[in-house]
Amino acid sequence: MFDNFDLMIEALGAGMWTTVWVTLTSYAIALAIGMVLVVMHVSPAFPARWAANAYTQLFRNVPLLAVLFIMYFGLPKVGIVADNWVWALLGLGMYTGAFVGETMRSGINSIPLGQAEAARSLGLTFGQSLSTVILPQSVRAVIPPLGSLLIALVKNSALVLAIGVPELTARSRRLIEDTQSRFDLWGVIICVTVGYLLIALVLSYLVRIAEKRTAFVR
Amino acid sequence: MSRKNETTVLFDVLGPKGRRNANIAAAVSAAVILGVLAYVAWVLYGEGFFESSRWVNPLDALVVETTWVPAIVNTLVAFALGSVVAIVLGIVFGFGRISQFALTRWASTGYVQFFRSLPLVLLIWVSFTIDGHFGFTTETLGWSGDARRLTFLVLGLGIYNAAILAEILRAGVNALPPGQAMAGKAIGLRHGQVQRLIVLPQVLRNMLPAVLAQLVILLKDTSLGYVITYPELLHSARIIGNDYSNSFLQALIIAAFIYFVLAYALSKLVVLVERRMRKTTAAPKAAAQLESTVAGGVAGTTVA
Numbered sequence: 001m002f003d004n005f006d007l008m009i010e011a012l013g014a015g016m017w018t019t020v021w022v023t024l025t026s027y028a029i030a031l032a033i034g035m036v037l038v039v040m041h042v043s044p045a046f047p048a049r050w051a052a053n054a055y056t057q058l059f060r061n062v063p064l065l066a067v068l069f070i071m072y073f074g075l076p077k078v079g080i081v082a083d084n085w086v087w088a089l090l091g092l093g094m095y096t097g098a099f100v101g102e103t104m105r106s107g108i109n110s111i112p113l114g115q116a117e118a119a120r121s122l123g124l125t126f127g128q129s130l131s132t133v134i135l136p137q138s139v140r141a142v143i144p145p146l147g148s149l150l151i152a153l154v155k156n157s158a159l160v161l162a163i164g165v166p167e168l169t170a171r172s173r174r175l176i177e178d179t180q181s182r183f184d185l186w187g188v189i190i191c192v193t194v195g196y197l198l199i200a201l202v203l204s205y206l207v208r209i210a211e212k213r214t215a216f217v218r
Numbered sequence: 219m220s221r222k223n224e225t226t227v228l229f230d231v232l233g234p235k236g237r238r239n240a241n242i243a244a245a246v247s248a249a250v251i252l253g254v255l256a257y258v259a260w261v262l263y264g265e266g267f268f269e270s271s272r273w274v275n276p277l278d279a280l281v282v283e284t285t286w287v288p289a290i291v292n293t294l295v296a297f298a299l300g301s302v303v304a305i306v307l308g309i310v311f312g313f314g315r316i317s318q319f320a321l322t323r324w325a326s327t328g329y330v331q332f333f334r335s336l337p338l339v340l341l342i343w344v345s346f347t348i349d350g351h352f353g354f355t356t357e358t359l360g361w362s363g364d365a366r367r368l369t370f371l372v373l374g375l376g377i378y379n380a381a382i383l384a385e386i387l388r389a390g391v392n393a394l395p396p397g398q399a400m401a402g403k404a405i406g407l408r409h410g411q412v413q414r415l416i417v418l419p420q421v422l423r424n425m426l427p428a429v430l431a432q433l434v435i436l437l438k439d440t441s442l443g444y445v446i447t448y449p450e451l452l453h454s455a456r457i458i459g460n461d462y463s464n465s466f467l468q469a470l471i472i473a474a475f476i477y478f479v480l481a482y483a484l485s486k487l488v489v490l491v492e493r494r495m496r497k498t499t500a501a502p503k504a505a506a507q508l509e510s511t512v513a514g515g516v517a518g519t520t521v522a
Binding site for chain 2: 045172
């Protein structure tokens, strides 16, 4: 079942590593975009709110695969060329960024109105009430949903195989379609499954630690 | 409702000076945004992006009839069948997880946890590949070509989304006041009857917005049929783009626009349903708890 086990583990290990760093890098991009979006969402300037809303609606309603195709296959037609991994990171990051922005916004909205009112009636300025009252609470509120976005991103990162980035799913595909058929189908499937389960388990463990670290002592 | 909270949660209603500053900020941000858009449009114009022939050619009446319309139909068929499979399996496993039999509980939990952590594209492609490794192929059943591809796309979509819907339904059951089931037991209903007559109808009703939001994601995920060359919208757009190589980008953008319209219409339906629910039931509360429970499922349920 596990013919040429060492070769298989080598290939799948490389794929797992690609999946992990693509996920983490694009998640960092997504967090940055999400923060910009949430600032635009709560800003008093209405064009900024509209722009953030348009961005969010756009990326929420168009499939990620279409985004990646437009970026990697489409944009070179208008003279914008970059490597496939650049588009992979940007595409995943911009797509997930829209969801991160929404999550953060609902985190701010989840703080009861009375908290902000209390802060203001104590005489705190806008900046003070934001940094000492609102944000510390909303950060804690959004850690679990941001964690599930990270896990979802691991799965979404498999889509970059369509633009030729050799992550875990693409590697396993290559093993199964091996010209000399050196690898057993079931062995590869089992290993790739275990690979994804491992990544998801480790990441959700890390998220749980982050949750515990930041939890209030009540 | 949310709009009002959003703008006043952090600061008081603006005074005259604040309003003036806000107006200045609005003007500046509008200028920046329009400037960026204008620059992008100018660059695209320089590359001939807006040439009318590039847009008209892939929308030729013949192409629309032979490719775009069948592609949209194929996408919607995959969406409809996938939703049915996902909802049926989702109900089975969602209630399996809270069954009174330990074996059913374990099996359902295993199913949900397993399929929730695998990428959908892997599921679709693996199920398509292992066909023929069980001693028979679906081709001997008379399925071939696109029908066979549709089968595996629907199977993948259904199996994956069932795991997520099962989590949504379980969250719905947990959000239901326990008194409901107790009352059912008190009037002498059996466990199965309580679940079927009292719990399930309420859960389905309460969780309708969350379920619909997941179906929007399922609609977008039909584009993954690309990996097994099912002729859905995105795949067809690429074929059209290859036929009219000057319009490659335009064809992809048209496809993205069609996806946008379909998904946006569906998510507007979610908002509509949500609004009706908010009037009549305790549903939004349960839906709000979901965002932390369902991995990957980002419902549009932000309750201010």
